[in-house]
């Protein structure tokens with residue numbers, strides 16, 4: 930699949946394409962030293978193809994372009 934650079938992303942939870950920055954969130958985890966050790970890109974729940982909540986309520990920010 931060919932994606933539009935900085936316009937579309939693959940969701941790490943459901944595997945579908947996130948069509949627009951406003952539909953996606955970057956979410957990260959911190960390790961015990963409070964360093965960011967992992968991150969995922971997921972759908973906002975209003976854009977989730979399966980209407981599921983893919984985000985935790987912490988450590989997230991809307992995709993910025």
Ligand SMILES: [Zn+2]
Pocket residue numbers: 940941942943944945971972977978983
């Ligand atoms: Zn998703």
